Amino acid sequence: MSNTFAETYSEKQVAKGEILQHSGDTQIQAFFVKSGLLRSYYLDNKGKEHTFMFAPENWFIMDFSPLTNIPCAQLTIDALENSEIYVIPKSLVINIHKLPEEELKNQIQRFINRIGTLQTRVVMLMSATAEERYVDFLKTYPNIAQRVPQKMIAAYLGITPESLSRARKKISRP
Amino acid sequence: MSNTFAETYSEKQVAKGEILQHSGDTQIQAFFVKSGLLRSYYLDNKGKEHTFMFAPENWFIMDFSPLTNIPCAQLTIDALENSEIYVIPKSLVINIHKLPEEELKNQIQRFINRIGTLQTRVVMLMSATAEERYVDFLKTYPNIAQRVPQKMIAAYLGITPESLSRARKKISRP
DNA sequence: ATCCGTTATTGACATAGATCAATTCTAGAC
DNA sequence: GTCTAGAATTGATCTATGTCAATAACGGAT
Numbered sequence: 001m002s003n004t005f006a007e008t009y010s011e012k013q014v015a016k017g018e019i020l021q022h023s024g025d026t027q028i029q030a031f032f033v034k035s036g037l038l039r040s041y042y043l044d045n046k047g048k049e050h051t052f053m054f055a056p057e058n059w060f061i062m063d064f065s066p067l068t069n070i071p072c073a074q075l076t077i078d079a080l081e082n083s084e085i086y087v088i089p090k091s092l093v094i095n096i097h098k099l100p101e102e103e104l105k106n107q108i109q110r111f112i113n114r115i116g117t118l119q120t121r122v123v124m125l126m127s128a129t130a131e132e133r134y135v136d137f138l139k140t141y142p143n144i145a146q147r148v149p150q151k152m153i154a155a156y157l158g159i160t161p162e163s164l165s166r167a168r169k170k171i172s173r174p
Numbered sequence: 175m176s177n178t179f180a181e182t183y184s185e186k187q188v189a190k191g192e193i194l195q196h197s198g199d200t201q202i203q204a205f206f207v208k209s210g211l212l213r214s215y216y217l218d219n220k221g222k223e224h225t226f227m228f229a230p231e232n233w234f235i236m237d238f239s240p241l242t243n244i245p246c247a248q249l250t251i252d253a254l255e256n257s258e259i260y261v262i263p264k265s266l267v268i269n270i271h272k273l274p275e276e277e278l279k280n281q282i283q284r285f286i287n288r289i290g291t292l293q294t295r296v297v298m299l300m301s302a303t304a305e306e307r308y309v310d311f312l313k314t315y316p317n318i319a320q321r322v323p324q325k326m327i328a329a330y331l332g333i334t335p336e337s338l339s340r341a342r343k344k345i346s347r348p
Numbered sequence: 349a350t351c352c353g354t355t356a357t358t359g360a361c362a363t364a365g366a367t368c369a370a371t372t373c374t375a376g377a378c
Numbered sequence: 379g380t381c382t383a384g385a386a387t388t389g390a391t392c393t394a395t396g397t398c399a400a401t402a403a404c405g406g407a408t
Contacts, residue, residue, distance in 0.1 A: 044301040052296065068290035074297065094286075097271075097278050104271050111285040112268075116242035118292035122226065123248065125299040126332040127218040130365070149385065158300040163365055165387055304395070323355065337395055339357055 009086040014079045021063065021077040028073055029087050030062035031055070036083020037147060040075040041155065051156035054080075054144050060088075060110060067094065080148055130159045131167045183260040188253045195237065195251040202247055203261050204236035205229070210257020211321060214249040215329065225330035228254075228318050234262075234284060241268065254322055304333045305341045 009032070014020060020031060023043055031038060038055040040063060052075055055061035063075040067090070092099075096107045124133050134157055138145055145153065154164040183206070188194065194205060197217055205212060212229040214237060226249055229235035237249040241264070266273075270281045298307050308331055312319055319327065328338040 042297045042301065048301065050297060050300045052293065064286055064289045064293055067286045070290065070294075074293070094282075096282060097275055101271055108268075108270060108282070108285070111282070111289065112238055112241045114289055115238045115285065115292065116244065118289065118296060119226065119238055119248070120244075121296055122292060122299065123216045123224060125296065126224045126329075127216065127222065151385070155300075160366060161386070162367080162388085166365090169387085325355070334396060335356070336358085336397085340395090343357085 008092050009088045012085050012087050014083050014085060016079055016082050019076060019078045020085075021073055021075070023073055023076045025073040026066065026071065028063055028066045028090050030060055030090070030093050031077065032086040032088060033057055033059050033061065034084040034086060036079060036085070037081040037144075038077060038083060038085070039080050039148070039152065040077045041152075042075055049152075049155050050158070051152050054141065054148060054152075054156070056144060056147075062088075062093065066090075080152075125158060130157060130163055131170065133157045133159075134164065134167050135171070182266050183262045186259050186261050188257050188259060190253055190256050193250060193252045194259075195247055195249070197247050197250045199247040200240065200245065202237055202240045202264050204234055204264070204267050205251065206260040206262060207231055207233050207235070208258040208260060210253060210259070211255040211318075212251060212257060212259070213254050213322070213326065214251045215326075216249055223326075223329050224332070225326050228315065228322060228326075228330070230318060230321070236262075236267065240264075254326075299332060304331060304337055305344065307331045307333075308338065308341050309345070 011034075014036070020038070021028060021040075033055050035057055037057075038059075038061050040052040040055075040061055042050045042052055044050060053061060061077060063073045063077065065074045066072055093107075096104055099107060124136055128136065134153075137153065137157060150164055150168075151161040154161045157164065159167075185208075188210070194212070195202060195214075207229050209231055212233075212235050214226040214229075214235055216224045216226055218224060227235060235251060237247045237251065239248045240246055267281075270278055273281065298310055302310065308327075311327065311331060324338055324342075325335040328335045331338065333341075
């Protein structure tokens with residue numbers, strides 16, 4: 001990150017299990033993961049957790065909905081490992097046109113990448129079976145699969161832990 | 175749109191059924207719908223169409239994947255109605271930092287809105303039943319439901335036309 | 349208005365994945 | 379090391395949604 005950018009964020013250590021943002025919060029921030037692993041998830045009205053994304057080293061994570069016409073955060077963000085993070089104020093995300101040109105370009109590219117990732121995710125959720133989605137997940141996030149509990153991967157794929165267990169079994173000895 | 179912005183796009187009339195971008199294209203553009211209705215969809219390896227999005231008046235539509243590390247377009251974009259559109263070159267999407275400040279802010283907000291919309295879509299696909307997703311669709315896009323064939327709505331919701339037909343029946347007389 | 353091809357509906361049946369319940373496994377606390 | 383709570387696996391069902399097939403309803407072209 002550029003120096004100018006660095007002036008505006010704050011550094012923070014978070015312990016495994018710590019919650020950085022609650023669903024319903026109106027104050028929101030973005031988080032950049034220097035080391036460790038964060039996660040965002042959606043808690044549905046039946047009390048079920050749905051993993052929205054994992055953020056390992058060098059990833060940004062934030063809930064964009066409060067920047068649109070939705071008033072408060074839909075997602076909860078927590079730490080799956082002890083992590084070193086940068087906390088980036090919302091104003092810096094909204095007013096990125098005030099960033100130095102280099103950082104502005106980076107931020108725009110990050111937006112585009114996020115849109116691309118979500119596009120692929122939507123397409124996968126609509127067209128692929130649970131097993132195919134799991135294989136795709138392994139390919140896309142090879143280093144994450146070992147670091148998070150399987151039930152959270154299942155919650156990312158939109159299936160139950162039981163179904164994921166069966167899919168894994170089927171893949172290991174087909 | 176600002177005048178400066180206007181210098182760079184071209185206007186175009188497209189007839190219903192016309193294809194503006196094929197999956198596999200390496201040359202990509204963004205389209206702004208002045209009047210009419212465009213659609214983007216993903217064709218899976220079983221030959222099934224999955225509606226990615228609808229773009230009625232005043233919407234932008236484009237396939238972002240070729241702006242990430244994916245080399246060519248994953249989506250096909252076509253016209254569901256005779257439409258008047260602006261064709262926006264890729265360079266203008268990538269180099270938005272060269273836009274006048276006002277238009278830059280608008281474009282950033284559009285990116286954020288798109289991310290927010292996709293976030294909600296992913297959450298819905300993972301946590302809601304087919305019927306719930308349909309009800310949500312009607313609420314979110316009330317004016318589109320009447321204008322597009324139901325099979326395309328089904329393809330947007332990730333269900334079959336048959337299932338949508340049954341869901342509709344159930345809603346009309348529960 | 350009439351045709352014809354596409355779209356929507358309906359029914360019967362199949363299946364992926366969910367749910368519930370019972371073990372087994374594992375990692376952290378002591 | 380041993381305990382213990384949560385995580386993962388496995389088995390037996392259940393259910394939402396898909397598939398296949400047949401009919402009905404549109405809607406554009408002539």
